[in-house]
Amino acid sequence: MSILTAAADVLRCxxxxxxxVTVTDLVTLLGMPKSNASRLLRAMRDEGLLETVGDSKRYRPALLLAQVGQLYRFAASLIDRADAVVGCASNVIGHTAYVSVRRGTEIIAVTAHPGRHALRVVTSIGDRIPAFASSTGRALLARLxxxxxxxxxxxxxxxxxxxxPRDIDELLARLAEVRSAGFAESHDEAVRGVHAISVGVGDPATGDEVALCISFPAAMVEPGERLAIINSLAEAAAEIAALTQDKRFFPLKLSLSETAP
Amino acid sequence: MSILTAAADVLRCxxxxxxxVTVTDLVTLLGMPKSNASRLLRAMRDEGLLETVGDSKRYRPALLLAQVGQLYRFAASLIDRADAVVGCASNVIGHTAYVSVRRGTEIIAVTAHPGRHALRVVTSIGDRIPAFASSTGRALLARLxxxxxxxxxxxxxxxxxxxxPRDIDELLARLAEVRSAGFAESHDEAVRGVHAISVGVGDPATGDEVALCISFPAAMVEPGERLAIINSLAEAAAEIAALTQDKRFFPLKLSLSETAP
DNA sequence: AAGAAAGTTCCATTAAATGGAACTTAAGTT
DNA sequence: AACTTAAGTTCCATTTAATGGAACTTTCTT
Structure with missing residues (x-):
């Protein structure tokens, strides 16, 4: 086991x-010998990964990590990042997941992860659907x-x-729901029997906005699984929102009727 | 020499x-053998420090570094506080504002708030400039x-x-001015046509020190506005100094020639 | 399809990491 | 101020990982 493992573990603390963190923190958190903890923290400081707080025995992340971390935002575009988290969610859940962007009143899927189930929703990349009549669309319109x-x-x-939605007032009412709940939902809209859940997220630095969506046959998903899907999507989007410091992100807020079995 | 050194060197690339970066990038940038570069990048990826771009041979910083780097700001809460007040000042004034720290003889910008004006100073985060030849640098050197x-x-x-400044004596003379005036000023130093005003402040509890700076095109700002900028910066810094009980803070003291119209 | 460039794996050598114990320093307690 | 305990550092023989040259594989180029 390399010292890199230990160093990464320290960062995860x-x-x-x-x-x-202090030497004793590492001893209790990672179960390593005091001697190692002491040397490791000093080595990481000497290399510029950590810095000591004042001249105390406390160590914190150093400037280098702040700078490299900053680059992550630019290195990974919003779509890449959204695709990564949504692909992960799709793997866990087994249903089709995709990332979409809005162009005017249309929604375009840019990346897709097909589900594992025999009955699955197939979204082809590049398909255009109306924004107002889809969960992805409303997740993005809610940001306006x-x-x-x-x-x-x-x-x-x-x-x-x-x-x-039949008219604009009905659409606005549903967007208000999206904002307060933190996710958008559709069933039987674009395709009969298909249910979809979406969350929107953006990057203020570039102005990009994407919707993360998981789509599944309505008949196949029980209330509990639906909640799990909503949770995993919201979590994935929240991670990105924290990274981009997206101020227009609407966090998940489940109502009582949602959380009840 | 530990592998941590090499890992930190990779981050500095x-x-x-x-x-x-790729394997060959490391070979040329750091002069290490191909075999080492290959294994090191893979090890850093396995530990969650780097991630591969798609499934190519390119490596970039991973989410872990973004998260830990983000914490740096809060760990060093002085930076956070300085960023808040400086952002506020930038909003009022409309010029570019930023927060910098000193590392040895270099100054590094850690947060920035771009101005609203068409002609504005653009500072990229992470840029290093010499401390002696900038207002931010002298604001911090004056504390020594x-x-x-x-x-x-x-x-x-x-x-x-x-x-x-041409030599150390000239630098010391200008630092004395900074101490008595309570702010540092530069024009045409790093960039022609750019004027900058900075104030330094620290937190004795952690030993952190930052410079608050507002930077603008010299041609754009009249004497009255310059005074307003000095005042707002000094006020913002004084607020922080009071909070941290910074004893090395130099309060604003405008000379007669400054206050006269 | 051949050639070049980039990346990976292998292996003996060299260098660093490990963890227990002794030691030093800092922080309460009587 | 002397005592006690907790926290951190240094030491050392042992174990384990890193190194770099060369051979090998993959990938791109013409």
Whole structure:
């Protein structure tokens, strides 16, 4: 086992509730001998990975890590990152997941991860669907203000199915729901029997916005699994939002009726 | 020499112009054997320090580093506080503001708030500039004793421009001015046509020190506005100094010639 | 399909990491 | 101020990992 493993473990000790570590912290958290902990922290400081707080025995991440971490944002584009987390979620859940972007009033899938189930939703990359009549679309439209949405749909629209919004007021009401709940949902809208759950996230630095979506046959998913899907999507999106410091991100807020069995 | 040294060297290869590295990049940049480079990159990926770009042979910083780097700001809460007040000042004034730290004889920008004006100073985070030849640098050097400054520059330096200090004595004279005035100022030093005003502040509890800076095109700012900038910066820094009980803080003291119209 | 360039694996040699114990320093306690 | 305990550092023989040259494989180029 390389010392790199130990060094990475040290980095993983840091969290929002632990901004610095000491020798004894490492002993208790990682179960390593005091001697190792002492030398490792010093070595990491000497290499510029950590720095001591003042001249105390406390160590915290150093500037180098802040700089390299900053680069991660640019190195991995928003779509790449969204694709990575959504692919992971798809693997766990087994249903089809994809990443979409909005261009005007249309939604375009940019990456897809087909599910493992025999009955699965197949989304082809590049397909265009109307934004107002899909969960991905509403997840992204919810990031706009109501007046921006009205401006976008100043010529109105016609609902393609029973469950899609009929007019702009109905659309705005559903966008308000998306904002308060933290996710968008559709069933039987674009395709009969298909249920979809989406969460939107953006990167203020580049202006990009994407929707993460998991789509599945409505008949196949029980309430508990639906909640699991919502949770995993929201978690994945929240991770990205934290990274990009997305201020327009709507965190998950499950209502009582949602959380009840 | 530990493998940590090599790993830290790899991290230092990343920059705003190099978002990912390959085996051959390391061979040329660090002069290490191909075999080492290959194994090192793989090991760093296995430990979660790097990730491969798609399934190519390119490596970039991984999420772990982004997360730990993010913590740096909060660990060094002084930076966070400075960023908040400086961002506020930038909003009011409309010019570019940033927070910098000193590492030896170099100054590194850690956070930036771009101005609103069409002609604005753009500072990229992570850029290194010489401390003696910048307002941010002198704001921080002024917090040292003259003998510490002499020790730091025992090998001397060469002025990069006409308006920068020529030698150590000239630098010390300008640091004395900074201490009595309560702010540092530069024009045409790092970049022609750019004027900058900085104030330094520290936190005795952690030993951290930062410079708050507002930077603008020299041609754009009239004497009155310059005074407003000095005042807002000094006020913001004084607020932090009061909070941290910074005893080495130099309060604003405008001379008669400054206050006169 | 041949050639070149980039990356990986192998292996004996060299160098670093390990963990227990002794030692030093810092922080309470009486 | 002397005592006690906790926290951190250094030492050393042993174990384990890193090194770099060369052979090998993959990938790109013409």
């Amino acid at each position: 840091f969290s929002s509730t632990r901004h610095d 203000s109501d007046e921006d949405v009205r401006a976008l749909y100043k010529d109105g629209f016609t609902a393609p199915s029973q469950t899609a | 990343f920059s705003s112009t190099r978002h990912d 004793s003259d003998e510490d400054v002499r020790a730091l520059y025992k090998d001397g330096f060469t002025a990069p421009s006409q308006t920068a």
